[in-house]
Amino acid sequence: DTAVSQTPKYLVTQMGNDKSIKCEQNLGHDTMYWYKQDSKKFLKIMFSYNNKELIINETVPNRFSPKSPDKAHLNLHINSLELGDSAVYFCASSQDATNNQPQHFGDGTRLSIL
């Protein structure tokens, strides 16, 4: 039973399209995250939600819009996809945002822009 699951695993699409990635965690955690891992494997946080409230919003183009319908779900919608958006996107969760709790990652969504 996967703790943090994200769909789809692979996403291949044309430049200019709009796409969404879904994430769900069954750990009962309060905090969820989106990370971007580039081709050099560098991991950078994009957003964080705590109990459905946005708490971290890094310098990310506003074409990226996270949505948290409840604390177990954090989806990522991307408008007008660009070549530079090609990367692996990871969803993660942790028990809370204030204490130093381990983050549990999903297996990633590999986004390729043609």
Place this chain on the structure above:
Amino acid sequence: QQQVKQSPQSLIVQKGGISIINCAYENTAFDYFPWYQQFPGKGPALLIAIRPDVSEKKEGRFTISFNKSAKQFSLHIMDSQPGDSATYFCAAKASGSRLTFGEGTQLTVNP
């Protein structure tokens, strides 16, 4: 600004050898230092973590050494095995702030 610097970028070790990965940080507010292991096609997974009130933490073949005055910490993998071949990330976090990752080290353990 990269707040956690990790080296080496890649490391090749023979089976049974010791793998050592080093990280240095700048922010003295950091108080949590985890290491994550990532296999191809998978997300990072927590391997071991340390807080600055101890200088060393050991879990099985994995040991973190922490030097608060030098603002450095390292991961030692004893008796390295081919199954340890993965990308390793150090990270650092201050309470209430975001987790900052190092650039990653690609470890290859040859049989």
